[in-house]
Amino acid sequence: MTKPNQTQKVALITGAAKRLGRSIALHLGQEGYFCWIHYNTSHSEAQETLKLLKKLGGQGKIIQADQSSYPQVQRACRLILKNTPGIDCLVNNVGIYTKGPLEEFSPLQFESIIQTNLLGPYFWIRELHAHLNKNACIINLGYTGLQRSWADTQATAYTISKLGMHQLTLAWASSLASRNIRVNTISPGQLENSIDLPKNLKKAIPMKRAGTLNEIIGLVDFLLSKQASYITGQNIEVAGGYMMKLI
Numbered sequence: 001m002t003k004p005n006q007t008q009k010v011a012l013i014t015g016a017a018k019r020l021g022r023s024i025a026l027h028l029g030q031e032g033y034f035c036w037i038h039y040n041t042s043h044s045e046a047q048e049t050l051k052l053l054k055k056l057g058g059q060g061k062i063i064q065a066d067q068s069s070y071p072q073v074q075r076a077c078r079l080i081l082k083n084t085p086g087i088d089c090l091v092n093n094v095g096i097y098t099k100g101p102l103e104e105f106s107p108l109q110f111e112s113i114i115q116t117n118l119l120g121p122y123f124w125i126r127e128l129h130a131h132l133n134k135n136a137c138i139i140n141l142g143y144t145g146l147q148r149s150w151a152d153t154q155a156t157a158y159t160i161s162k163l164g165m166h167q168l169t170l171a172w173a174s175s176l177a178s179r180n181i182r183v184n185t186i187s188p189g190q191l192e193n194s195i196d197l198p199k200n201l202k203k204a205i206p207m208k209r210a211g212t213l214n215e216i217i218g219l220v221d222f223l224l225s226k227q228a229s230y231i232t233g234q235n236i237e238v239a240g241g242y243m244m245k246l247i
Contacts, residue, residue: 002061002083003034003083004034004059006085008032008033008034008059009032009088009089010033010035010036010085010087010088010089011025011028011033011034011035011036011087011088011089011090011091012035012036012038012080012089013025013028013038013091013093014038014067014091014092014093014094014120014121014124015038015039015093015094016035016037016046016093017037017039017042017045017046017048018049019193020093020141020188020191020193020213020216021038021091022045022049022052023214023216023217024093024217024220025037025049025053026049026053027220027221028058028089028220029053029056029060030058031221033058033088034059034084035053035059035060036060036061036062036084037049037053037060037061037062037063038062038064038067038076038094039062039063040064040067043062043064047062063079064076067094067121067124068112068115068116068119068120070119070123073120074127077124077128081128086131086132086133086136087131087132087133088132088133088135088136089136089137089138089139089224090124090125090128090132090136090137090138090139091141091220092120092124092125092139092140092165093141094116094117095116095117095158096112096117096158097195097196098113098155099154099155099158100154101153101154102153102156105156109157110156113157113161114157114164116161117158117165118160118161118162118165118168121165122168125138125172125183129172129175129176129181132179132181134179135180135181135229136181137184137223137224138169138172138176138181138182139183139184139186139220139223140168140183140184140185140186141185141186141187142162142186142187142235143162143188143189144189144237144239144242145243146159146162146163146166146185146187146235147166148243165185166185166235169185169233170233173233174233177232180229182223182228182231182232183232183233184223184231184232184233184234184235185235186216186219186236187236187237187238188216188238188239189211189238189239189240189242189243190204190205190210190211190239190240191210191213191216192211192213193213197210205239205240205242206240206241206242206244207240207241208240210240211238215238216238219236223236
């Protein structure tokens with residue numbers, strides 16, 4: 001099926017070709033959503049996600065765009081809206097994470113991270129907010145510790161981009177509240193598939209283990225539920241106490 005039916009809810013998950021984005025797309029597909037599976041360069045992985053989604057009984061379609069480019073996001077949104085009457089869930093999952101000493105970090109790398117991680121979510125919401133259905137939900141993916149002020153000299157651009165994205169969460173939550181559209185941030189800590197998982201989890205994390213993808217998906221489920229109908233503009237950490245003592 002290439003189009004949702006008239007009563008089916010619709011979700012767009014950015015960066016859904018693999019990892020957490022794939023898991024969220026597969027879960028929402030099983031919950032009955034028609035899923036737009038966004039990717040940039042991971043075409044074969046996106047096709048695999050769609051194949052898995054259909055195998056699980058879900059429905060969806062892949063959509064390509066480099067979200068650091070406003071014209072590309074505009075093009076993708078036009079295609080989505082041509083085939084979709086409205087959006088019920090937007091998950092801004094894409095996040096480039098590159099570490100390196102601030103003094104040696106290239107301007108092009110810095111710019112790319114800001115463009116993708118901060119401007120990208122703004123572009124998607126900017127183009128789709130007028131087409132969000134009543135009671136729709138926007139979920140932005142942050143990182144644990146984003147509301148604390150500290151000097152991150154190894155992932156400075158990433159930190160700035162996620163701090164800025166939560167400011168977008170707050171601003172859009174305020175702007176869209178009158179339409180009963182809620183906007184929240186989920187901030188994972190160290191997950192089982194994190195690329196920089198600490199060697200000593202028991203020492204680094206108070207709950208002494210990494211988080212699971214299902215624990216993030218459980219919060220996505222909650223934010224989409226009627227039980228969360230009065231929750232907006234929040235940053236919710238799923239981290240087992242990771243970075244809890246950071247000042």
